[in-house]
Amino acid sequence: MENVRHMNPREADPLGPEHLDAERYILGDCMNDARHITTLRAQGFQGADFSQPSHELIWDTLVALNTAGEPTAPAAILLALDKRKDTQRAGGYGYVTNLAQYISGDPTFYADEVRARAALRAEADLGRRIVQAATSPDAEPGRAVTFIDDYLKRQQERAAGRSGDPVDALLAELLDASSLDNMPTLEPLVGDLFHLDSLARIIGPSGHMKSFVVIDIAAHVGTGKPWHGHHVRQGTVVYLVAEGARGIRKRVRAWEKHHGMKMDHVLFMPRPVQTRGPEWDVFIEAMRRLEPALIIIDTQARVSVGVEENSNTELGVVIERLDDLRRATEACVLVIHHTGHIGEHGRGASAAKGALQSEFHVSKKGDNASNIVVTFKVGKQKDDEEGGDIQFGLKVVTLDGERKPDGRPVTSVVLESLEPAGPTYGSAEWLVTVLDKEKVPLTWGSPRVQKWCVQQGLQMRKDKIEEAVRIRKRRGSFEEAQTGTGDDNSGAHSGTYAANRDTTPPALSDCTRNDLPPNLPPTPNTTTPPENGGTPGEFEENPRSNIPPNPGGGRGDAPSKPPSPRSPSREGGGEGEVEETTTPDTPLCTVCDKPLHGYRLERGYTTCLQHDAA
Numbered sequence: 001m002e003n004v005r006h007m008n009p010r011e012a013d014p015l016g017p018e019h020l021d022a023e024r025y026i027l028g029d030c031m032n033d034a035r036h037i038t039t040l041r042a043q044g045f046q047g048a049d050f051s052q053p054s055h056e057l058i059w060d061t062l063v064a065l066n067t068a069g070e071p072t073a074p075a076a077i078l079l080a081l082d083k084r085k086d087t088q089r090a091g092g093y094g095y096v097t098n099l100a101q102y103i104s105g106d107p108t109f110y111a112d113e114v115r116a117r118a119a120l121r122a123e124a125d126l127g128r129r130i131v132q133a134a135t136s137p138d139a140e141p142g143r144a145v146t147f148i149d150d151y152l153k154r155q156q157e158r159a160a161g162r163s164g165d166p167v168d169a170l171l172a173e174l175l176d177a178s179s180l181d182n183m184p185t186l187e188p189l190v191g192d193l194f195h196l197d198s199l200a201r202i203i204g205p206s207g208h209m210k211s212f213v214v215i216d217i218a219a220h221v222g223t224g225k226p227w228h229g230h231h232v233r234q235g236t237v238v239y240l241v242a243e244g245a246r247g248i249r250k251r252v253r254a255w256e257k258h259h260g261m262k263m264d265h266v267l268f269m270p271r272p273v274q275t276r277g278p279e280w281d282v283f284i285e286a287m288r289r290l291e292p293a294l295i296i297i298d299t300q301a302r303v304s305v306g307v308e309e310n311s312n313t314e315l316g317v318v319i320e321r322l323d324d325l326r327r328a329t330e331a332c333v334l335v336i337h338h339t340g341h342i343g344e345h346g347r348g349a350s351a352a353k354g355a356l357q358s359e360f361h362v363s364k365k366g367d368n369a370s371n372i373v374v375t376f377k378v379g380k381q382k383d384d385e386e387g388g389d390i391q392f393g394l395k396v397v398t399l400d401g402e403r404k405p406d407g408r409p410v411t412s413v414v415l416e417s418l419e420p421a422g423p424t425y426g427s428a429e430w431l432v433t434v435l436d437k438e439k440v441p442l443t444w445g446s447p448r449v450q451k452w453c454v455q456q457g458l459q460m461r462k463d464k465i466e467e468a469v470r471i472r473k474r475r476g477s478f479e480e481a482q483t484g485t486g487d488d489n490s491g492a493h494s495g496t497y498a499a500n501r502d503t504t505p506p507a508l509s510d511c512t513r514n515d516l517p518p519n520l521p522p523t524p525n526t527t528t529p530p531e532n533g534g535t536p537g538e539f540e541e542n543p544r545s546n547i548p549p550n551p552g553g554g555r556g557d558a559p560s561k562p563p564s565p566r567s568p569s570r571e572g573g574g575e576g577e578v579e580e581t582t583t584p585d586t587p588l589c590t591v592c593d594k595p596l597h598g599y600r601l602e603r604g605y606t607t608c609l610q611h612d613a614a
């Protein structure tokens with residue numbers, strides 16, 4: 001045994017035989033960079049090429065996550081395996097986690113090796129099947145030929161992808177119409193303005209409050225607070241402050257004081273990182289590990305020093321490097337840039353705008369904080385409707401405990417929206433706006449709207465859905481009464497109801513009082529009281545028409561039926577008329593128009609107890 005070299009236990013591969021390292025490098029590279037998955041699949045690599053069943057299971061999980069547009073990190077793989085209860089089949093938590101340490105940078109090299117071994121295994125399997133068929137008790141000449149034909153057919157089907165022909169690889173990436181449904185859609189980050197995995201830009205003249213707008217957006221994304229009426233998806237923000245880094249602290253402290261909360265999950269890099277330098281690749285890798293939702297580059301000029309802005313070729317290289325950052329992180333990469341001396345276009349060559357998903361223009365009017373108006377205008381939305389302008393005013397905020405050398409307080413400014421506040425996300429009013437925008441018919445009841453919300457992925461409480469349905473039906477009935485819908489040719493509805501109503505007019509609400517027969521006499525709300533007082537038709541029904549309807553008459557005349565007093569709320573109220581128990585400004589039930597009393601009035605309820613949906 002002297003000629004046997006003893007192996008140090010520390011040098012042994014803790015994950016198994018060394019011939020499986022090629023398969024591990026493929027999986028490790030794909031975990032760290034999902035682009036390798038697309039490349040290998042285009043070359044015809046399949047899960048069946050792995051010799052280890054656990055590796056094939058992990059590969060199939062990687063492909064499924066990448067197709068769905070989800071991360072391919074070990075944590076995401078383990079979560080997907082746990083859902084299918086396949087973690088142990090894949091080797092366990094430790095094994096999957098350790099695979100991420102196998103990084104070669106060129107998984108195609110190892111893919112060729114793994115495919116070659118797979119081909120040899122297929123040939124060996126073919127040989128065994130031929131031998132078994134030829135030596136079985138019921139063996140017949142020519143039966144083994146079918147095995148050979150099946151083998152050759154499978155090899156031909158995979159030949160195109162393995163040939164290395166770039167044309168074959170490109171053809172393998174083509175998708176038919178049905179495969180488009182598997183492509184991930186844009187995920188909103190800030191309303192319909194900014195999206196994840198996109199490249200956006202804000203442009204504007206120097207000194208026109210661009211940085212104030214951007215830091216306001218960053219703070220709302222970091223904290224998850226809605227941005228001036230736009231829903232926000234909370235996530236980490238990285239702000240690369242390439243210019244004006246010393247003034248950023250005041251702006252952050254002013255925002256925190258104004259909103260009464262810390263600016264959490266917002267990180268600042270207070271120096272530029274050049275896109276065409278070697279440090280940019282380090283920055284990309286750092287952002288890939290951090291997985292932020294929003295990366296802000298302030299400004300484009302400061303991270304592209306030495307680049308000729310008017311050259312489409314040189315600027316195109318900068319845009320491609322920014323796109324590398326987007327692909328690696330799947331974040332929204334927001335670039336700040338200046339406009340030229342004339343017009344509202346970004347300074348320099350036009351190559352950048354074509355690569356942008358969104359572009360916005362920021363400008364201001366006014367000369368001091370009391371009259372300055374900052375306008376945020378949508379300049380480009382590649383896949384969404386361009387919304388209206390958003391205008392902001394400025395509020396001066398004094399920083400607590402800070403003084404200038406001459407004793408004056410340190411101040412900064414924050415943005416305040418000049419637009420009326422929209423409905424809160426998730427409220428009944430917000431759902432009404434969504435239903436109107438999507439042209440959902442007003443005649444739909446709560447069950448249909450609830451089912452529609454589930455199909456659209458809207459998480460709404462049942463009581464909010466019921467309230468939204470009542471609001472829309474009341475509004476539709478009001479418009480119908482105002483415009484008239486007695487026959488199909490009279491009255492055109494303004495708003496959503498005219499375009500979306502079904503053949504049956506909607507009821508005023510979901511309560512039972514609207515199921516009354518249609519031939520009831522008109523209600524006092526639609527009947528004008530007689531000029532002489534009394535109840536409607538009282539004077540005409542009196543057989544003694546020579547007796548006035550008012551009390552009093554000639555001597556010997558029998559007293560007539562006293563007239564009913566008129567309601568002061570209907571005719572304005574005159575002297576001597578009987579006063580109603582409620583004043584004209586008493587709140588009424590929003591369903592049946594009856595006055596609210598007692599604790600429901602004191603506690604701010606809008607409906608009476610009979611029509612309370614809760």
